[in-house]
Amino acid sequence: MMKGRRRNENSFPGAERLILNAKKWEKRRRILSAWSLVVNGLFLVLPLCSLIALLTQFFSLPLQPALWSLFLIPAVILICSLLGLIRKKDYAASLLAADRRLGLKERLSTAYELLKTKKNSPFSGLLVSDAVYHIEKVKPRDVYPAAAPKKLKYLPIFGIILAVLLLVDFGLTPSPAGAAWGDHDLEIQGRELEELGKRLAARARRDFLPETLNLAQEMERLGNDLQRGKLDRDEAIDRLSDLAGKAEQQSRELQRKLNSRQEGSGAFDQNIPNLPLTRAEPGTDTDGKIIGSYDTGQEEGSGGGAGGPQSEGPEWTPENGLDDGSGYKRPGVDEEAQRQQKELDSLNEAGKGLRNSAGALVFDEGREGSDSEIIGSSEQITEGEGDGTDLSEQSGAGQGRQNSPGDPGTRAAEDEESSEGRYAGMSEEEPSELQGFEQDREKLKGIIRALPLAADPEKPLNERVHEYSRQLEDSILKEEVPLNYRSYIRDYFISIGMMENDTGLY
């Protein structure tokens, strides 16, 4: 048997050319492989993104198809390119591919194998020179022609479909409940109701107004439901009417208590609750609740101090109340009256807001029966102990106007005129308080005297308005202003933009 001398790689003439060509072909092979992978990857991703975009046309999904597309498509291109380019170099495979494509009958791959594995064959030199001879004029594109992958022709179609689905809203998403009556109206009413509820709730937590807080929370929930389209129009009107009725009932009861106190039935026969010393701060565990217990055990006409914690310590007085060190305080009469008045004001405001919302919905649909229903409830309030909070005609009137605070007397006369104009349209069945208001000018004078003087004219306007607003707040709480008139006065100054409302806005 012939024995071939073992030769190293360098002893084969042309071996380096063979290897160089192998490297060139391998590089081209990896580039084409990366290209093919990218096309295949896009062939998968584009339909996927189109599917997501299509689903969002039908359903309200949390997916953002545009975002997904912007992320997935470049990611696929990058990853597939890297996968194709960084794959393991296989020069033997490139040479074998060249053999098959050029019809060289495995000359190149056999020569390369002999070079690399250093097999002892007498034909090694012949094979290498033979291989080099055949690849003299072969270019990489002859071995790996740049043929477009078959799936490439589908990519533009998918791309167009995706673009259309992303850019065009076909309006296929089914509308939530209430769309037949205008999503927008319910959404607006819901938003306003929710804002009003939040405002009232904040006030209730600040001033210890438990009934207002409960009502405000219900208003918030209802407003939220309206915005989400969970209720249709009829259900919305029913819910609003129910809440308005509840607000009115609570206002009536509270007004009765205030009236009985005003009529001098005794400072000590009121159920004065046991209030905690510290107020619930927003964000704490007690946020949303009125902490403390309500001690309603005090009997009417009984003396002071009953119902509270029995101790041998300080006694409850109408002026100071009682702080027995247990963490709770029984307020004094004035403090309790102020709190009740605030509660009443808040309830009235809540009721007004609810009726306004319901009225807006009814007006949109033109249901006559509901109109009388809604309005009837407000008349009922005004007929009874009512606090005459039916100021829907004046809702928002004058808000935002920032008049310069002028002479209180002049202003009182102007107010009187405006008041006359305000109530001119009212029926004869107006609250007795309003009739009393027309007749009892002494009380009016007292109110006027209680109102603050003009703010410092040297200050800037916004500071003057702010200062005057604070002064008005304090004035309304004075004893010269009857309890049952405070809400009117407050509303009036809010409507002309001279007082801050609970949201801190004028």
Next chain:
Amino acid sequence: MEKLQDELLRDKAGKVKEKVGSLKTEIAKAIVGQRDVVEGVLICLLCGGHALLEGVPGLGKTYLIKSLGDVLNLATSRIQFTPDLMPADIIGTNVLVQNEESKRLIQFQKGPIFSHIVLADEINRATPKTQSALLEAMQEQRITVSGVQYSLESPFVVLATQNPIEMEGTYPLPEAQLDRFFFKLTVGYPQASELEGIIDRTTTGNLPVLVKVADAETIEEMKSLVREIPIAGPVKDYVIRLVLSTHPQSPFSTALSRRYVKYGSSPRGAQSLVLAGKVMALLDGRFNVSFDDIRQVIKPSLRHRIILNFEGEAGGITAEEIIDDLIRETAEVADSALLNAQDKNLPDKEA
């Protein structure tokens, strides 16, 4: 220095191609057509293998082998197998002879097997015992008589013939013994034009005179050169997958082989493919084996090594159809991971 050696090698390879061409030309003077059979026989000669020629009577099988013996300066013997042929008739026997000094000696008389080219005509007519005597010589290239071993001269090639249509009174070669043949060549019926040539050459007085082209030494050189031809890994891998695909339990098997094959090829089939592929490469003027070379020699290498099951035989499926299916289904370059799969439950073909 290396360059000179390469040039010498190139010359030698060229001479092999030239010699084989000359042999074909000379044989073609006597045998009309049958180019594949002639090439197959020459390949067997260059690979040191034996060939089994199967064909109906009168197609020139015996004449071909006789012509081969004429063009090669090699001793040729012919054994006509009959049912009463004994092993001693093939390998020889000890006889009692008297020398010049009138002494009686036991002398071994060599049989016809002691030749370079042995024509075993109608091998399937002899008894298995007689057949085994020949086949032992084919495998071992020596014989043992009375405990004494006698080597057979190289090159030693057995060219056996058998008739596929006369099965009455014959003893078909068992599979294990068929496997010893390098090639099984099917001698087909001549075409019309070839038949005309046969008539012209054999019915006139102008009998062809064949010239001796090569001798034993030349054959041996060519044989050693053939074995030096390198084969690349992927081509070798292709051979392995082809051979393994003949086994029905193999993971490389095709649907057809799983259904109709009882036993697949032994490793001798892979050896035959590689060696024959090397010869084909040389004849093509190349110094490496290619996938095409393997495909060209797969049928003569494997057709007698694939044993069909009853369903295959009853359905008239032939080994050629199985091989065609293997070529179609087996890719030239496959995943290398599959090669590591263990072939389990491969049957032991030799009883």
